Amino acid sequence: MSGVKKMQQDDYQQMFDLAQYAFQVPANTASRERIEYLADHSVNYGSFEGDNLASQVMMTPFHVNFFGQKHRMAGVGFVSSDPSFRGGGRIDEIMKQLLNDCRENGVLFSYLAPFSYPFYRRYGYELIFERVSYQIPSHAWPKSTIKTTGSVRRVNWEQAKEALQSIYAKVMEKEEGYLIREDWWTYYRLELNRSNYFAIYYDENNEAKGYLVYQINQGVFTCIEWQYLTKGAKESLNRYISSHIDSVKEFKYEQAFKQSTPFFETATPLSNVSIRPEMMVKIVDVEAFLKIYPFEGLQQSFAIEIESDVYGPWNQGIYEIQASNEGTITINKVEQTTLPKLTTSIQRFTQLFLGYKTVEELLFHEFLEVDTEAIELIESILPKKSPILEDYF
Structure with a gap:
């Protein structure tokens, strides 16, 4: 070698x-x-x-x-x-x-994206993102009954690319973990695959408010990506999808799992739905991460110990998160501490502080140890939303 x-x-x-x-x-x-x-x-x-x-x-x-x-x-x-x-x-x-x-x-x-979760855990990666998948006979696709204004137009890449970038960025503004797409990546992901079609919803003011990227192959209509900013955009694009019911035998649609589905309001809930684990994340530098973490409202100091990270040995050790009366937060890596402490692996630390799992869940499965006086304190500063990811590489 x-x-x-x-x-x-x-x-x-x-x-x-x-x-x-x-x-x-x-x-x-x-x-x-x-x-x-x-x-x-x-x-x-x-x-x-x-x-x-x-x-x-x-x-x-x-x-x-x-x-x-x-x-x-x-x-x-x-x-x-x-x-x-x-x-x-x-x-x-x-x-x-x-x-x-x-x-x-x-x-x-x-x-x-792992071919084996255990294989990549050795490097300090852990599951963070999930994906929901629908495989629906064409006759069972939920139809839109709400009347909307505006129109959906099938367009080419040059006509679509600006709307795709703008709408995606606006949809993701309130989410966590998503990829901030550069133009080259959007081109690679959505256009360099030559079999994609593009449909844009324009409202009554001719402003793009939603889009659909899709393929049709051998009688299967596959939604590659479906994003919308308004109820009207969602319903109009759904009506556009439904217009293919007589020409295809099946619809397929996948999206990042946000702890809910876009079809919760339909009269007949979809039965053929699956949720699967997908991509993994590693926090490369724990100390740098803690220094940008929003410890908003933290009133009491505590410590975190990362027990092991073979491929990121700089992460191993104890970190004191010191909260002052003035509201400032100081991060120090120390040899030992007397503060209330959470002890865990780099993998479970990642799941906890990126909002994928709770203290209660990880404690139940004995994936961490935490002093009793620190439990409520840590729970108060954890993210309230799970991270999502629409991209794959």
């Missing part, structure tokens, strides 16, 4: 060949174009055996929203190894360098 290097365009052929083999990506021009486009916007880590690419990880720089703030995030994807060279700890070495690079460059979070 000759170490980890950051790959350039000269390595793209080997990168594509390995991704094609590992993920059964179609060996065609369109697939190559997508992977090379993403590689151009990423930092590409490779481990070589001589001149042969043995393992690779693609790290794409993004920004995400937490607590009304924009933060740097590393999206990890295309984690793959040639079976001829497996067993040498190559992915471990890449992830160690990647996470260290993230910390040195002020990247606060890392997201990834």
